[in-house]
Structures are given as structure tokens and as C-alpha cells.
Amino acid sequence: MSQRVFITGFGIITSIGKNTAENLASLLHRRCGFGELNVLDTIHSKTLPACEIKLFNQELCELAGVPNGKGYTRTSLLGLIALKEAIQSASLSPAEVRDAGLLSGTTTGGIREFERHFYELMDPLQKGDFAQFADTANPGEHGERMADAVGIKKYIATLSTACSSSANSIMQGAQLIKHGKLDRAICGGTEALSRFTLNGFNSLMIVDPNHCRPFDNTRKGLNLGEGAAFLVLESERAVIEKRKTPLAELRGYGNANDAFHQTASSPEGTGAYNAMNLAMAMANLAPGQIDYINAHGTATENNDLSEGFGIQKLFGSDVPLFSSTKPYTGHTLAAAGSIEAVYCLLGLQHRVVWPNINFHEQMPELSVSPVRELKQEVDLKNVLSNSFGFGGNTSSILIGLA
Amino acid sequence: MNQTIEELTQELRQELIKQLNLEDMIPADFDENTPLFGEGLGLDSIDSLELVVLLDRNYGIKLKDPKEGRQVFHSIRTMAEYIQKNRAQV
């Protein structure tokens, strides 16, 4: 059970790039994904900025290498694009893929297609192309879709813990490896913009009509985004056997619950503190050994305050560099944990710390502030990535150089 | 049609009970001045969002900032006064 868990590949698609190289270039050049919505059809397209991938599903099918019109939801397509890049980047053989586990996080599965065809689907006598989306109200549908498309047989799990979903799928993949149940787990999450989610967050009055400003005193809420990212985790045994050079090590993780309110974090950031603390304890690292935190930093009044206090409580006067990358991608909900894990990996690989764009005014409640400008040539060894969600879910993963 | 503040508080009371499913939990001494949140009726932040929509749907009043709601939704009385002051004049 002392198996170490290594990261040997990853793949990503977001509003700032349809693969790793494009995401890296955008991050380096401060290119953000905001804009008017014109792929999703909604009355909020001009009033609520969002980070949308400017590709229609037909184009996504091509990128994903699957036929159009066969019931692939946007959630599945985004997931597949990232999943295939991850498999390729880790050079997994077809046999290794078959015996791998797939753990995918989602908030609402294929609700985008379901909402679009709702009235037709609710009338069993109607016939048409929409029928391919009959089961898209099931969140697990996308997991099996993706597994079938790439040939994964051994283990399938779909997780849904709101905005921490993909952080939890990474954790669970690692746990399955540590316990010898799997040699390889491909873990992440995928999220497509939908009217359902956009209106849901809007009804909670936490969507900013301007670009989001994490940790800024004038922050007014989040902007939504879409995307997907998957990481390939491999056991120490598998890495040695194949003589692979891992990209990084998944050194720790923590999952806790704030147990405060269904949609709000505790003002003290207890859950955030516990999740980070658990991750560091597992990695056997002291606060001084953490070089960077990719914060959850949604730019809601509640999250940033709670998370900020959690960080200050844990690190005291020695808070590491931290930033939220949500102003680049928007809040990609279920995919945020894995997308930000990829950004951490890119940071480690290229020795950079990503800036917290749109930060101007210090929050008076906090004594620390995020990184504003891109920092290069940074000596990064261990980084934390936080993901929190409705239902009090708080998760943190710790990635270190291998 | 002009509604008196008494009529409005009566109407609001009914609406609140319906929208927030309060049937089983209205205390005997509940009146128009009982605080809706905290020590009073014990409503929470989600209820206040429900009330924001109620103002919009029933009275055409839009609260842009949820924080504004904290004063407006103090009690049925404060809500009625706010509605009288701000409702779209027909």
C-alpha cells in the first residue's frame, strides 16, 4: 500500500486552447477566454460573460475523432478530446488503456442536450435525431461513452461533488492505485456550458456581469467556463516496469467537508484548511515546503474570503505564492480541479507561476494578496491545487516534482 | 389601484407562507414586525434569494445587489414599505 503514484501524461481543452500547447501559450501571454456566448443559445449571451470554446459540436466531433450524430454530448466530446490527448501524451498501449480505470467528474452530465430537446424527449411519439440524446439526463452516461470510445474496460467511475468533482476523481484514481486495484487510472472531469447551469448560478446571484476578479475587494461573483482535462496516473511499479520518466508525482490529497451550509463556505475556511492540511500530511510536508497554491478562487464574496482565511490559518505569516487562474478559463465547475492540476503541472515543468489576472484592490479582511504578474524562473517543487464545491465539499491535491 | 399597507402586509404574509413552505412553522406570536431572519423566523440566505424573485415577479421590483435585501427583508413590514415606495406605478 506504499505504492507511489506518478503523473505520466495529461490532456486539456479550455476556452484558451484546444490542447496543452495552446493552453500554455495563452497562459504565458495573458490571453483570457471571456466573450459573448455564441455557441450556446441563451438570452444571457450578451449580459453574462462566459469562457466558451468557440467550436460547434460538429467540429468537436472531428477533434475527438468520433462520428457526428451518434449521441455524443458536448460534455462527452470535450472530455474525449482531453482524454485522447492524455492517453497519447502518456504513450499508453491499447492493452494498457483497456486495463486502466476511467474516473470522470461532472456536475450535470449531458444536461445541455437534454434541456435543448426536453419537450421532444418528453413526447414519446415524436421521432427524430434528438432521440440519440434520450439518456443524457444521466450523469454517468458521459463516463461510459468516453470509456467505450477509447476502449477502457477495467474500472469506470463518475463522480459528482459539484465544483470539486475532478479533484475527487484524481484522488480516487490515486487511491485505487495505492491499494493495488489498478496500475493506471485516467482521471479528470469535463464540463460543457448549459443554460441550466448558467441560470442556476445566476439565480444564486453569484455571477458577475463583468470579468471575475478573484481575491479582489470589488469582486462580485464568478463567470462560468467550459472545458475538460484528464491526467494519467500510474503506479510506481508500472513506471519502473516501463522505464518511464514521470512528469510529476501525486504526493498527497485531502478531502473534507465544511459542514456549514448547502451552498456557502464557512467564514473561517475550516473545510479549506482541513483539505490542504490533509494533503500536506499525506505528503509529509510542512507549510514551508509548499511553493505555490492554485487557489479555488472563484471570485464570489464567500469563497475567496473563506479560502483566504483557510490559507492564512494554515500558513501563518509564511503564505506561499498563490493565484486563481479562473480569470483565464472561467469557472469550469466539475472540470476545474483537473484543468487547474494541469496548470500546476505546466507551472512545474516550465518553472512559472501564473498570475491572478484582474486583481487590483486588496481585500481588507486578508493580509495576503495573490501573484499579479507572471513569475518566471521560480524554483517550484511542491504545489497545492484547491477545489471546493456546493455541499461543503473541499478538496486539495498536492503535486510535486518526481 | 392603491393598496393600503395593511392589505399589502396581509398579502405578503400569505405569499411568504406559500413560497417558503412555512405552514408548519409559523409561531403564534408571528406578526408583521417579527424579524424574518436570524432569531426571528430563522430564514436563511436561500430564502432571501427566493424573496428577491418574489419582489420581481409580483411587484416588478428588481434588487440588483443581494446585500440590499438584508434591510428590505428584515420583516414583513419593511418589505411592504419598500414595495410601496418602489413598485412600478400603474
Next chain:
Amino acid sequence: MAGKAQYFIQGIGMISPQKTFDNQMFLEEITTYDQNVLTAVVPDFKAYINPIQLRRLSRMLRVGLASATICLRDAGIEHPDGIITATGYGFLDETEKFLREMLEMKEKQLTPTHFMQGTYNALAGLEAVMIKCMGYNNTYVSKGFAFENALQDAMMRLDEHQAAHYLVGSYDEAAPVQFIASIREHHFKAEPIVNLNLFDTTTKGTIQGEGAAFFDLTGTRHENTWCELLDVAMVYRPETKDHLAASLADFLKANNISLEEVDVWLNGITGDAVRDVILKELEHSDLKAIPQARYKHLCGDYCTVTSFALWLGASVLKKQSIPEVVKASAFETPKEIKTVLSVSHYMNRNYAFMLMQRA
């Protein structure tokens, strides 16, 4: 930690289309249904949830929270170390409400309650708030594997902390939206049947069920223990009966159990003439000689229905009896029931095994 880790069920709260919420009873009163939709027989929620919370909760959240409370009281614990839930379609009725409102109001003037309550982890989150459980919290939504994922998660955590208690639960509701949307793929039978006749039918489709269940899973034996859960395994889309049989043989071997030692097996067939084919073949070959019990005529079919099988197996082992209503054919209940095996499928895609033993 010496030897192989063990897992015990110390408490259960089961709310299903039968009167199962009362742990003193064991399928003595049977409810029949004749419209292919089986809905939960529920207790008085006021006995389990305080009125302030109760007022806003959807029916299924009430069912879920009540079953968690029943489980904790049964287990005699107040503070589990974590909560892990599983569901297929989640709170689909709530999702439908928000969706319809959004479509009808054309995305204007929407309230958040149904949106919030439609999230899949709403039950795990609310239960955590209710009992102030700040430990591990996770939710699986992997169709017919969700409950098995959740059990395995808890088992791995117990390997690390034997004394811990995990509240492992599942919920799924008989939502009209699911029923209607799945008519095209014949998940449910087109002609109305009486649930108790489910296994006599020869048509495509099954009947829709629902339920919420919580289990207190812990690594140590206790005077309250229902049974030991030996192991859980999943098989995704086996191509043939032989494939499934080979997986079952591996599973039993890994647990040092031979088929002859199994006193009764729980057959998860659904009454679907097409989708039951592989499991029926297994029933008539490898598992032919073993006394068999069935349960989906009592609770219907839903993604996390194996939680009903776990409850059934645990009850058989604890009470040392097998109600006639679950026996596939007349057989004499063994003097001592030591080992129960569950073999099930969801939509002929998600196959699962569970092994339970008298504690």
C-alpha cells in the same frame, strides 16, 4: 495491521417500495403495484428531520436524510468519519422543476431552490451539515456502478483506519422524466404488470423502482453487526455468459470461497426478456444448484438497486431467515445461513458481485 482487512455492516436505514424502514420487520407486509412504477413506503419524516430543514426539502431528500438517520440510530453512532453517496439520476424531479421553469420563464426570474436540490451531492452535503460531519465526503454517479464505487471507496478507507465508520448510501427516485425519456429504449415495460408477477413476463423492459439506503460500514465487529461484507466487484459489459462466469470465478477465488459454500444467491434479474439473457444463462448453468432469491419484483429497477440486495443479504444473515416472497422457487431454508452472494446487472451493461457472510 495484521491479516486481511474486514468490513462489517453495523447499521442500516433502508427506505424502499416495501416497508423496510422498520428494522424490526423483514418483508412481512408486501405492497403490490400495478402500473410499473414502484415508489417508496415512507416513515413520518418529523421523527427524523427537524421542521425548519424539512420545509424546503424535496421528497427524495427527505427520504434520503431519514434513511441516514435510521442507519445511524441503528448503528448506535452519531459521528461517522465520512459520508459517501451514490446515485444514478440524482434528484431528477428537482432537476425537472428547474428545467421546466427555466424553459417556461424563458430564463428569467428563477429561484435557486430546485437548482440547488437537484445537485447530485445535495444529500451527502446536507447530511454532513445535519450531523456536522467534517470528514471525507464524496458522491458517485456512475449509473449501475455508483453504489459499488461508493462501497469500494469506503472499504479502501477502512483498510487504512479499521476503527473508522463510513456512512455509505444510495438514492434514486422513480422520476417521471426518466420513465418517459426511456420509453424509446424500452427500459420499462410497455404493458402494465403486477410487480409480483415480474419474473413471469416474457416482454422487453422492467419496472421502475426507487429507494434510499444507508449503511454504516466499519472495520470492526460489534454486537449490532448485521453481517460482514467480504468483497465487491464490477464487470463492465461482459460479452458472453462465459466472460461473466469467469469473472465470477475469479471473484470467488480471490475471497477463498467456493460456489458450494454459497447458501443462497441473490439474482438481480429484472424481468426484461432481452437484457436478462446473460444473467439467465448463468442462472441455468453455473449457479443452477444454489438456492436462489430474487428482489426486483419488490423494489423495481434503478441504478443503485444493489443497495437493496445488500440490505436483503444483510437481513437474511442477521435474521437467519429467507422470506418466501424472495425465494425463486420453493426450497428449505438452510439451518445456518453463512454466505450470501449477489449477482446483478443494470441495463445489461453494469454487472456487479457482492459477497456477504454471517458475522
